[in-house]
Amino acid sequence: MRFTLEVWTQASRDEEGHFERYDVDGIDPDASFLEMLDELNARLAAEGKRTIAFDSDCREGICGMCSLTIDGQPHGPNQVTTCQTFMRDFEDGATIRVEPFRSGAFPVVRDLVTDRSALDRIVQAGGYVTTKTGPKPDPNAAPVPPAVQQKVMDAAACIGCGACVAACPNGAAMLFTGAKVTHFNLLPQGQPERASRARSLVLAMDAEGFGGCTNYGECARVCPQEIPLDVIGMLNREYRRGARREDDTVGTRT
Amino acid sequence: MPAHDVLIIGAGLAGQRAALAAAQAGATVAVLSKVHPVRSHSVAAAGGINAAIAVEDDWRSHAYDTVKGSDFLGDQDAIEVMCAEAPAEVLHLEHIGVTFHRDETGRLDLRAFGGASINRTAYVADITGQAILHVLYEQLLRFGDRIDRYEEWFTTSLIVDDGGCAGVVARDVRSGAMEVFAAKSVILACGGAGQCFKPTTNGLICTGDGMALAYRAGAPLMDMEMVQYHPTTLVENGFLITEGARGEGAHLLNADGERFMERYAPSKRELASRDVVSRAEQTEIDEGRGVGPDGRGIYLDITVVPRRRTLEALREIVNIGRDFAGVDITREPIVIRPGQHYVMGGVRTDVHGRTPLDGLYAAGEVACVSVHGGNRLGANSLLDTLIFGRRAGEHAAARAAGTRMPRVSRAPLHDDARRIEAILARPAGAGRRVSEIKEELGTTMNRHVAVFRDEGGLRTALDVVRRLREEAESAAVDDRGTVFNQDVLGAIELGCLLDCAEAMVVSALERRESRGAQFRTDFPRRDDAEWLKHITITRDGDGAPRIGYAPVTITRWEPEERRY
Amino acid sequence: MREFWSSSIGKKIAVGISGAILVAYLVLHMVGNLNALYGAGDGDARVDDYAHWLREFGEPLLPHAFVLWVVRVVLLCALVVHVTGIVQLRRRAAAARGPHKAKPIGRSLASRTMVVTGVLVLAFVVFHILQFTTLTIDVTPLREGAVYANLYWAFQKWYFVLIYVLGVCAIAFHLRHGIWSAAQTLGYVRPNRDRAIRSAATWGSIVIAAGFLSIPVCFWTGVLGAPA
Structure with missing residues (x-):
């Protein structure tokens, strides 16, 4: 050819x-x-x-x-x-x-x-679980129902390629940020920091200069891991819940 | 000049785990990686991670399976450590957010894997490596104030001072600038050397950099002849089809439609250890019962696995089958064959990750502790990287606490800068291209240093490797700029590949027996009396490989005949 | 509150809520307008009575047309929030995107034309107010309080009918994306409801448009006759 x-x-x-x-x-x-x-x-x-x-x-x-x-x-x-x-x-x-x-x-x-380190800086603001050292709880003591596990896995499948950002007419990184929040906010060990996590990641996302979401949905159409638009709905919900609290943002907690 | 307590080269699972452990132990940490950390090849690991978590399981059973899998070449003290610490590590991973698969009751699910006497592999569909690597990276970001990341920095040499490792010289890939890094302890976590072979399941970045760096600094490499050929790689392009497929129940069939593993491993069949399965497949192919357009493949039949389960737990393979082989794996078998996948050998270390060179550690595929001996069990590599990554990080941090920061001069930087300038200055067209030399190396190794080897083939391979080393001295690069020059790195990586390849062939020639992944048709029997020992390769003063031996540590399990 | 407004999601939530307020008004207005379909009466059109009722509501406790003015102020605030929010988000998007625009991959026409339809709707609303509220555009006979008559005379002219048809179509397009988008931004969309909400957005827009358009169309085609 x-x-x-x-x-x-x-x-x-x-x-x-x-x-x-x-x-x-x-x-x-x-x-x-x-x-x-x-x-x-x-x-x-x-x-x-x-x-x-x-x-x-x-x-x-x-x-x-x-x-x-x-x-x-x-x-x-x-x-x-x-x-x-x-x-x-x-x-x-x-x-x-x-x-x-x-x-x-x-x-x-x-x-x-390209330099995609802006995505890392979003994660750095709270896309993780804060643990103490010491014996960890038995995962079987906190069973995760299959439906939830599927949702979490779908979100955790993100490979951080940034195609979602490149496809968005607004230059938003909502699918990426939504995937991170969905992943951690649904896990039992992610619950303590649930509210502040969404808020911190959104603050970081905005600070990096990404645009806002007006729901075109182009991101989910190009995602190679087929991450669904539902993670954006989840992010919006979690943000609303988190915005009402005046907690320290997760990023400052070690 | 950047100076840290612990400097880690490579940011795959081993490197990141080491960084996390060292940071949590209070050390200042630097991580240098030639690619962005989540692009490290650990991300491609598919099947799962072993741990004796189940109530009816015992770490001693896991250890025995590993010892047997290694064909008794593994050091049993190291294996015991790894298996005993595995459950805690998996619990730790789960806690920081790795979404291990759960069964219908919501409890952690464990799948079957090769060489295991009981299901003990925790997994995340077939993207376990990606899941763990991303979560670890998130933890690294969390400790951002203690861990300095140098992403897309290529390490060109180790600095050895007063008989100890004092730091490294590295080049910023983006700008071409070079820098000296001082460190109290250096941990190599650069991964394997799969690109010595063509085809390989390994990505382009797996060029044996760490093994070469250590070798040139005078540290010994061990068990380099032990190269694993994974039984199921796609014939079209060498892509890995995870062992998890066989774990879910897939069958291997020859041209006669026979499930031939019944003959070679009546008990474990498709889930025998990888070297046994690869040899069985290769034998079927060589004896004319292969399938595919050139008869050089074997059928992997996943249609026997319930379709729903395939779509749930083997997603990536569904995609790979569709995109690369044009096959719906739930309806027809795919054609696979053995392909190079892993290097059991590497830089020799003890159970703390220490190499004989003071201040230098190694963990992960780059190291040889040895927990895998002559053959690695599936899902033990992810475990190896995390256990010994953590141990190396902890030990390096403790060592740093009682050590002064070494004083390092900038002389090694000038040496490396000159070397690179010399590469850039090579006249175009005078020698062969880097890519051609790499191609010849790959096909040669895949022909003579593969599943079945013999003296003649190995000698040919050695001659080719030595000739290619000379040709590499004059190979010109295309890009002579400084910004993001991938070509000059390719030339440096070629040098690393050739050093590793030479060590592999020399060791394979030296071991006149068949054990684990090494099968010599001229010495087909395992010979414990003569060869129950490790082969080490150390660089001589004048650059030639010097052969040595190291004993195998045996604690509980005396070598016995290996049957699956 | 400041952090909420300055965050992209917070601002969009405000746009969504203000949009919801505007849509709520549209629904009420559309339903109220349907009174015109009762016809001219005997010099006592039902729609005229309805218009008087709106102004007399709450008297003597509340001043004349109090409710109407409250609604007008609320709408104005909602409009200001809605437009300001979107303008700021568009500016942020332009900076975030950079000079290379994104090729449409599958986004709906409605979503791509939100600003266009929004501007058209705004222009149309201004026109509509100038015609039937302030009675400024008196090309056809307009008399305070004679709602049925005003509508009848205006919608004998093809060009007014056309303007209203275009205006209402712009509203429909805007709502089709806007309703679902607001639901998603407010976090109400979940996988098991997604289809239903998208359906509601489409059908809701159609119903509102049909409701509005029934008036000019009925006058233009003579279904509704001359005033008494």
Whole structure:
């Protein structure tokens, strides 16, 4: 198969970027999108030209590192990570636009590589359980009903890729934050800090410059782990409950 | 110059667990990772973590299964420690938010796994590694005031001073800037070296950096010939299909539709230890009963597992089967074959994670304690990383309390900077490309240092590895810039891979017997009289690998014949 | 309270609640308007009586048209909160998104046009007030208190009918996304209710629109005859 790629090229964070055109042919239809980029890079290198920088690691959809926006859709046309997107899903001869995940909160490091540490700073505000050292309670003493466990697991499946942010017209990180809050606020050991957790994470989320949610729902349409919009409803509920209290926020408690 | 009590290289499960333990013990901690911590390869671990939590279980049973699984090469004192401490660690994980699977009554569910005499594997669908890694990272963020994270920093060398490890030199991947880090204790947690093989289940980052760093600093590597081939990797691309599938009841079938494991392991069948299953599969393939387009595969039949259960507990495999093999695993079998997965060998350590080099620790896949001996049981690796990560962190913190901060000069930084400049200055087109050398290394290792080995094949492999090392000296990189230069890192990683590969082949040649994952067709029997010992590889003054031996610690279980 | 307003979720909750107040008014207004469907009466249209009743409610205890003015003040406040909140959220979104806009992946037309329909609704409301409340747009005969007659004459003109149809359609679109969005923001949507709430939003918008549109359409098509 052959393609024309328009790839975002940016030398460093503070420099301007632009789209660069490349023609690539002889691509195996079963090659993944990243394998196609590898092939392109190999040919560029052989010609002594500048190669395209992009993030990747596990190549199997679990590490959350690959972060390409393909033809305007984060990760690509199917609801899977870029590394699991195959060239057979594109039309032969198509022109494909390749960009990094776009968000004001994800500065571009180089070409298609972005800095997603804003998501970490949200988690740092309280996306965890505060424990003391010492013997831990027997998990079987606090049984978790299967329905709850399923919900928690669905939320905990988040791989932190940031596609939700890249798909949101408002640049919001609600699906990510909602997943964290849903995960911890439903567990028995997450109950003591339930109210302040939602509040702290939302404060941090806003402070990082993410936008607000107006319920477009694009985030859930691109999430490769299929995290449901319900986590946003949960976050809204938990925030409302937490907003009434004047507790210390979790982040200041060690 | 950053100076910390405990410096940890690698932020996978072992590294993060060590950081948490050291921080909770009051030490100042730095974690250096060449990728963002949650992208570490631990995230891909699927099946589960072993612990004797069930009321009817006993850690001694777990320990015996592990000793037997290791083909009696494992050090039993270390194995006892790991198995005895496992239940507390799993409880700790559950408490900090790992969403272990629960059964219909809401209680912790335990699944069956290879080589285990009783169900004892706690799991999170088939993304156990992801679940634990993310929750640990969240804890690390919680201790943000005590743990300094240097994310996307590549460690280029260990600094050895006065016979002890005093710190490291590392490069910021984003900007290319280099820095010297002083530390009272250094813990290696860099993971395995799967990229020596092609295909492998390991991600691109698994390039044996830690093993090479330790080796070059004079610490011994141990059991490097013990390389695990996982029985079920997808033939299309080498992706891992978790052992959990067999744990749920999936069957292995040959071209005759026969469930051949009945013949090789009448008792445990598909859930025998991995080396036994891989060898069985390879034998079926070699004897002409393989399946798939080139006859080099075996059927993994998951259709026998109730569909609902598959969709609940094997989600990732459903996705992988659909996306990569175009198969609905609930309706038809997928074609798999043995693929490189894990390195039992590594940097030699004691039960506290200490290497013979003062101040240097190691934990996780990079280390060899040895708890896995000749073969690792499934779901024991997650356990190994957490138990010895924690122990290394605690011990390193305690050691730091009684040690002065070493004074480190910036000379090693200049050495490494010069090395990198030399790489960048290599003329283009003069030598082979880094990717080509890596490809040849991978296919060579996968042909001659795989499930079945012999002297001829190993010697060929050694020649190739040595030739590739020379070629690597002149391999040019494409990107000569400083910002986010992945190519120059690739060249450095290639050097690490070649060091590890050499150690693996030399050890495999030295061990003239078959034990665990090493099966030599020219020495097919296990020989306890001669070979019940570890093989160590230490770098000589002039850079050549020197072979040594270390005894196997036996506490309760005398070696016996291994039958499944 | 300050923290609540300055947080993105808090602000959106305020937008949702103020929107709910506005929708509640719309429902009451729509139902009240249906009195026009009773016809001209004998010079004593029911809708005229209804309009008088609204102004006389609570007399002599409460001043003339007290209830009406209370409602008007509440609506004005709700409107200010609603518009201010959305304007601030849009500004934050523009900064958060950066220069590269998000390609629509599956978002509904209603959700994509909220600002457009919102502005149209606001313009329409201003027009409507100028026509039937302040009686300023007196292209057709308008007389204080003669509600049925005012409506009849206005809706003989095709262009007024068109304006009202467009205005009400804008309302319907705005509500279709707005109702569900408010429910989600307030945390009322749960997996087992999601379908039902989406359905309620769609059908609610249709019913409200149909209720409003029945008036101009009935006058225009002659179903409702001339005043007595």
